[in-house]
Amino acid sequence: MHPIIESLKGNLVVSCQALPGEPLYKEEGGVMVLMAKAAIEAGAVAIRAQGITDIEQIKAAFDIPVIGIIKKNYEGYDSYITATMDEVDALVAAGSEIIALDATMRVRGDGTTVNEFVQAIKAKYPDQLLMADIDSLEAGLNAAELGFDLIGTTMNGYTEATASQTEPNFALMRDLVEQTGVPIVAEGKLHSPQDLAKAYETGIHTAVIGGAITRPLEIAKRFIAVTPEANK
Numbered sequence: 575m576h577p578i579i580e581s582l583k584g585n586l587v588v589s590c591q592a593l594p595g596e597p598l599y600k601e602e603g604g605v606m607v608l609m610a611k612a613a614i615e616a617g618a619v620a621i622r623a624q625g626i627t628d629i630e631q632i633k634a635a636f637d638i639p640v641i642g643i644i645k646k647n648y649e650g651y652d653s654y655i656t657a658t659m660d661e662v663d664a665l666v667a668a669g670s671e672i673i674a675l676d677a678t679m680r681v682r683g684d685g686t687t688v689n690e691f692v693q694a695i696k697a698k699y700p701d702q703l704l705m706a707d708i709d710s711l712e713a714g715l716n717a718a719e720l721g722f723d724l725i726g727t728t729m730n731g732y733t734e735a736t737a738s739q740t741e742p743n744f745a746l747m748r749d750l751v752e753q754t755g756v757p758i759v760a761e762g763k764l765h766s767p768q769d770l771a772k773a774y775e776t777g778i779h780t781a782v783i784g785g786a787i788t789r790p791l792e793i794a795k796r797f798i799a800v801t802p803e804a805n806k
């Protein structure tokens with residue numbers, strides 16, 4: 575196993591992301607690097623970050639692996655996490671140790687499949703570590719065959735086929751662990767240390783926590799939702 579992948583084992587990755595429209599987003603960056611500072615001081619061993627500005631700032635400030643993504647919507651594409659080679663090129667240039675990309679089975683607007691996309695990435699960047707953001711067991715098994723270095727449950731609950739899933743999918747984590755032989759990343763909807771502990775019981779390799787640490791709007795909403803005034 576690659577030493578960077580090995581270093582994530584049994585540890586925590588924190589996702590530090592703010593998109594345009596979110597309270598912590600600033601075009602010039604500067605905010606997610608502080609989120610990363612807090613996460614690293616707490617013991618996070620890697621940061622998942624979105625966009626070249628944040629990735630470059632985090633890489634300049636800390637000697638820690640980055641899982642880089644670029645979220646961009648393209649007309650006709652369902653997938654928005656590192657959807658085309660343009661994003662991969664930029665993420666490689668920014669020095670992302672690992673690049674995560676949508677690896678669901680959804681049909682892509684340009685007619686290519688995730689398999690064709692991954693083959694093209696591997697031909698161009700044979701040494702690049704890749705993480706599959708999957709939504710289902712089928713996509714996870716496909717990702718394992720494609721040779722991804724990590725498989726994460728990132729998109730479970732966020733595709734049409736899985737939209738009913740509103741909690742962390744521990745059964746999917748366990749199935750992926752048992753059936754792929756690839757290091758599995760629990761990612762998505764883990765909101766408490768208890769959720770993380772339960773995820774680790776499934777045999778996952780590592781986990782990514784995002785909003786529960788780095789999205790104050792999301793966190794505040796969960797508290798507001800249980801106030802008497804909100805429940806009148």
Ligand SMILES: CC(=O)N[C@H](C=O)[C@@H](O)[C@H](O)[C@H](O)COP(=O)(O)O
Nearest residue numbers: 589728732761762763764783784785
């Ligand atoms: C579905 C999608 O676009 N997920 C994104 C992937 O990078 C992020 O918005 C999430 O914050 C990340 O996956 C971590 O998940 P959570 O924030 O639930 O801990």
